[in-house]
Amino acid sequence: MPLYALTLEYDGGPFVGWQRQENGLSVQQVLEEAAAKLNDGVLPASIAAGRTDAGVHAEGQVAQLTLARDLPPERLREALNFHTRPYPVSVVRAALAPEGWNARFAAVQRGYRYRILNRRARPALDAGRVWHVQHPLDAAAMHAAAQGLLGKHDFSAYRAAACQAKSALRTLDRLEVARLGDEVVITAEARSFLHHQIRNLVGTLVEVGFGRRGVEWPRRVLDSRDRTKAGQTAPAEALTFLFVRYEVEPEWR
Amino acid sequence: MPLYALTLEYDGGPFVGWQRQENGLSVQQVLEEAAAKLNDGVLPASIAAGRTDAGVHAEGQVAQLTLARDLPPERLREALNFHTRPYPVSVVRAALAPEGWNARFAAVQRGYRYRILNRRARPALDAGRVWHVQHPLDAAAMHAAAQGLLGKHDFSAYRAAACQAKSALRTLDRLEVARLGDEVVITAEARSFLHHQIRNLVGTLVEVGFGRRGVEWPRRVLDSRDRTKAGQTAPAEALTFLFVRYEVEPEWR
Numbered sequence: 001m002p003l004y005a006l007t008l009e010y011d012g013g014p015f016v017g018w019q020r021q022e023n024g025l026s027v028q029q030v031l032e033e034a035a036a037k038l039n040d041g042v043l044p045a046s047i048a049a050g051r052t053d054a055g056v057h058a059e060g061q062v063a064q065l066t067l068a069r070d071l072p073p074e075r076l077r078e079a080l081n082f083h084t085r086p087y088p089v090s091v092v093r094a095a096l097a098p099e100g101w102n103a104r105f106a107a108v109q110r111g112y113r114y115r116i117l118n119r120r121a122r123p124a125l126d127a128g129r130v131w132h133v134q135h136p137l138d139a140a141a142m143h144a145a146a147q148g149l150l151g152k153h154d155f156s157a158y159r160a161a162a163c164q165a166k167s168a169l170r171t172l173d174r175l176e177v178a179r180l181g182d183e184v185v186i187t188a189e190a191r192s193f194l195h196h197q198i199r200n201l202v203g204t205l206v207e208v209g210f211g212r213r214g215v216e217w218p219r220r221v222l223d224s225r226d227r228t229k230a231g232q233t234a235p236a237e238a239l240t241f242l243f244v245r246y247e248v249e250p251e252w253r
Numbered sequence: 254m255p256l257y258a259l260t261l262e263y264d265g266g267p268f269v270g271w272q273r274q275e276n277g278l279s280v281q282q283v284l285e286e287a288a289a290k291l292n293d294g295v296l297p298a299s300i301a302a303g304r305t306d307a308g309v310h311a312e313g314q315v316a317q318l319t320l321a322r323d324l325p326p327e328r329l330r331e332a333l334n335f336h337t338r339p340y341p342v343s344v345v346r347a348a349l350a351p352e353g354w355n356a357r358f359a360a361v362q363r364g365y366r367y368r369i370l371n372r373r374a375r376p377a378l379d380a381g382r383v384w385h386v387q388h389p390l391d392a393a394a395m396h397a398a399a400q401g402l403l404g405k406h407d408f409s410a411y412r413a414a415a416c417q418a419k420s421a422l423r424t425l426d427r428l429e430v431a432r433l434g435d436e437v438v439i440t441a442e443a444r445s446f447l448h449h450q451i452r453n454l455v456g457t458l459v460e461v462g463f464g465r466r467g468v469e470w471p472r473r474v475l476d477s478r479d480r481t482k483a484g485q486t487a488p489a490e491a492l493t494f495l496f497v498r499y500e501v502e503p504e505w506r
Contacts, residue, residue, distance in 0.1 A: 009377040057378060074373075081374055090377035120327075121334055124262040124343035125310060125493075240378075 001066050003097040004076060005250040006031075008048075008061040011088035012237065013128050017054040018061070027052075027089055031063065034083035038076070039067050049107045049244040053196075055236035057129070060092070060111075060243040064103035073253040095250030109173070109245040110193065114186040114202050115238050118179075130183070131202075131238040137209035139184045143177035145208045146186075148219035149201065150175060156225040158204070160196035160233070168225075170194060177205065184209070196233055204231035254319050256350040257329060258503040259284075261301075261314040264341035265490065266381050270307040271314070280305075280342055284316065287336035291329070292320050302360045302497040306449075308489035310382070313345070313364075313496040317356035326506040348503030362426070362498040363446065367439040367455050368491050371432075383436070384455075384491040390462035392437045396430035398461045399439075401472035402454065403428060409478040411457070413449035413486070421478075423447060430458065437462070449486050457484035 008031070016024035028046055036043045049062040071079070073094035080091045100106075117123050117130040118137045149172055156168040174189035186205070188198050204221060207213040221229045261284070269277035281299055289296045302315040324332070326347035333344045350356075370376050370383040371390045402425055409421040427442035439458070441451050457474060460466040474482045 009374070011378050011380075059378065077374065085375075088377040088380060090374045092372070092374045119345070121262070121330065121343045121345045122338075124341040125264050125312065127264075127341060 001068055002070050003101065004065045004067065004073065005095045005097040005101065005103060005252075006063045006065060006077075006080070006091050007093040007252065008058055008063055009090045009092050010058050010061065012052060012055045012057045014088065015054065017056070018048050018050070018052045025087075027058075027061075028063075030084055030087045030089050031065070031080070034080050035065055035067065037083045038069065038071065038079050040069075042068065047103050049103050050110060050193075050241050052241055053236045053239075056239045056241065057237075058241040061241050062103050062107070062244040064097060064101070073251075077253065093252040095252045097250050098248045101246070101248065101250065103244075106246050106248070107244045108191055108247050109189060109243075110191070111174075111187070111189045111242040111244075112193070112198050113240045113242050114188070114198060114234065115240075116184040116186070116202075116206075117182060118184050119182040128237050131235050133184075133206065135210055137184050137206065138211060139177050139179035139209065141211070141215055142184070142186075142205040142209040145205055145215045145218045146175040146177055146201075148216065149222055153222055154225055155194055155197055155222065157221045157227050157230050158197050158200040159194035159227060160200070161227070163195035165194055168194060170197070175201065198239060199234045199236065200227075200230050202234035206234070207231045254321055255323050256354065257318045257320065257326065258348045258350040258354065258356060258505075259316045259318060259330075259333070259344050260346040260505065261311055261316055262343045262345050263311050263314065265305060265308045265310045267341065268307065270309065271301050271303070271305045278340075280311075280314075281316075283337055283340045283342050284318070284333070287333050288318055288320065290336045291322065291324065291332050293322075295321065300356050302356050303363060303446075303494050305494055306489045306492075309492045309494065310490075311494040314494050315356050315360070315497040317350060317354070326504075330506065346505040348505045350503055351501045354499070354501065354503065356497075359499050359501070360497045361444055361500050362442060362496075363444070364427075364440070364442045364495040364497075365446070365451050366493045366495050367441070367451060367487065368493075369437040369439070369455075369459075370435060371437050372435040381490050384488050386437075386459065388463055390437050390459065391464060392430050392432035392462065394464075394468055395437070395439075395458040395462040398458055398468045398471045399428040399430055399454075401469065402475055406475055407478055408447055408450055408475065410474045410480050410483050411450050411453040412447035412480060413453070414480070416448035418447055421447060423450070428454065451492060452487045452489065453480075453483050455487035459487065460484045
């Protein structure tokens with residue numbers, strides 16, 4: 001039974017998130033039901049590199065899928081893109097996975113982008129893709145504050161109450177804040193993230209951007225390990241899962 | 254009666270285009286009906302720098318509007334953004350227009366962007382914003398071909414049958430084709446464009462990108478002045494009106 005790797009793009013708007021849930025349609029369900037049509041009706045179980053929340057988008061989510069049939073990766077990609085219609089889920093690349101590969105546990109780096117539209121006027125073109133923040137943000141101060149969070153730390157202060165990870169120790173490799181015209185774009189990279197970690201980091205950095213808190217504050221919040229100290233959880237719809245990297249990269253088609 | 258200048262962002266998807274029409278909702282109607290609420294119910298007549306087609310988006314359309322009331326531009330912008338809800342039309346900037354200014358006739362430069370998604374997989378995140386072209390495009394060849402079209406020419410071969418301009422003489426200042434990952438992005442700048450000019454240019458350059466036609470062909474089509482010779486009219490939804498420049502720029506707020 002061949003194991004396939006898939007790179008997925010999706011609009012998180014209409015979904016309850018990656019993971020199957022009772023209360024609505026998930027990306028996982030759309031993918032598995034499309035795959036079942038190529039698998040004699042049998043629903044295959046898929047695993048994703050990141051279980052994105054409701055509303056979170058993906059340009060480069062990676063998932064795995066075992067099928068009973070041997071299909072060239074190009075054909076699997078095309079067939080899945082036929083059967084995932086009309087949902088905004090697209091298989092950008094497919095590969096036969098290397099021996100022992102796992103989409104989630106073999107990942108060595110994950111990247112996300114968070115977009116803030118920082119102007120008075122509400123978004124017309126990017127509604128559902130940005131967090132609309134009307135008060136001016138000092139992106140340079142946010143960036144300076146972010147640099148104090150890099151490295152290996154206990155990120156308990158920035159994890160969700162519902163986070164299921166055993167340890168809150170994570171190594172944050174990159175947290176950059178840059179202004180691009182009316183947008184403030186935050187880029188985050190780590191081997192793995194805690195539940196809501198990026199959205200809690202963004203919600204905290206924004207307090208610095210407003211000038212309500214100093215550049216040192218997000219680090220003090222980190223050191224407190226107390227999640228009641230951090231800023232708000234920033235909205236999901238402005239977050240996009242960009243990429244996953246593996247030690248042994250599948251041969252993407 | 255003060256004359257106002259407005260910079261507009263809109264998603265062209267739900268509209269029949271900028272201009273009022275019998276058969277559906279236009280951006281102009283949304284704007285004028287919002288303005289009427291600030292004008293004792295009287296519908297003011299607006300004029301736009303570019304009458305974008307159905308489906309065409311704008312990041313920087315400019316329109317003018319005369320109101321009976323004197324309002325600070327900031328307040329006008331905020332009030333219009335309240336009353337244009339829930340439509341995807343947003344007033345990004347507003348200004349009191351300089352003496353004798355006209356949104357359409359005072360414009361000295363207009364800029365557009367056309368986005369082609371050039372990969373096998375259909376778009377999930379950018380559906381309605383890109384032209385999905387599955388066959389690989391040679392962007393460098395398209396760019397080379399585009400350079401042969403710059404300057405002042407009779408663009409009859411690239412205008413729509415319905416084009417109402419008296420003369421087809423236009424000066425094309427910039428037509429750049431660049432590959433950005435899976436995207437081929439075309440940027441066009443001129444003082445003014447003919448109806449469908451950019452979409453016909455893109456549809457013609459794509460023939461070069463496929464290798465079906467040589468780099469010299471779009472120029473030969475131009476010289477023929479025969480619009481039956483050009484390629485297809487590329488889809489509207491991938492086109493965005495980026496900016497308008499004026500000799501005397503309004504004092505934007």
